[in-house]
Amino acid sequence: MEDYLWDIKQITDSLASIGLPVSNMDLVTQTLNGINEDYHILATALSYGSNFLTFDDLRAKLIHCEQRLKFLKSKSGIGFKHYALTVSYV
Numbered sequence: 001m002e003d004y005l006w007d008i009k010q011i012t013d014s015l016a017s018i019g020l021p022v023s024n025m026d027l028v029t030q031t032l033n034g035i036n037e038d039y040h041i042l043a044t045a046l047s048y049g050s051n052f053l054t055f056d057d058l059r060a061k062l063i064h065c066e067q068r069l070k071f072l073k074s075k076s077g078i079g080f081k082h083y084a085l086t087v088s089y090v
Contacts, residue, residue: 001066004034005059027055035062038069 008031012022022030032043042065046053 001062028053028058
């Protein structure tokens with residue numbers, strides 16, 4: 001996830017440096033559109049949120065989600081019900 005977010009940021013910085021800035025809304029939208037299916041629940045929740053989301057906020061949420069997913073995948077025998085309960089506390 002860090003590499004993906006770094007690449008996105010590098011591309012937008014490069015575009016800005018040649019006079020083609022990317023709006024925060026477009027940056028957030030395109031970042032969410034490019035994540036894999038493990039993060040789609042988070043992407044959906046964030047897309048329907050009423051709060052303005054900056055790229056830095058999105059980055060923090062995606063990194064946190066990645067850490068939770070790694071933790072959950074490292075546990076053996078966790079079924080979907082346990083996963084759903086854990087995700088609700090994120």
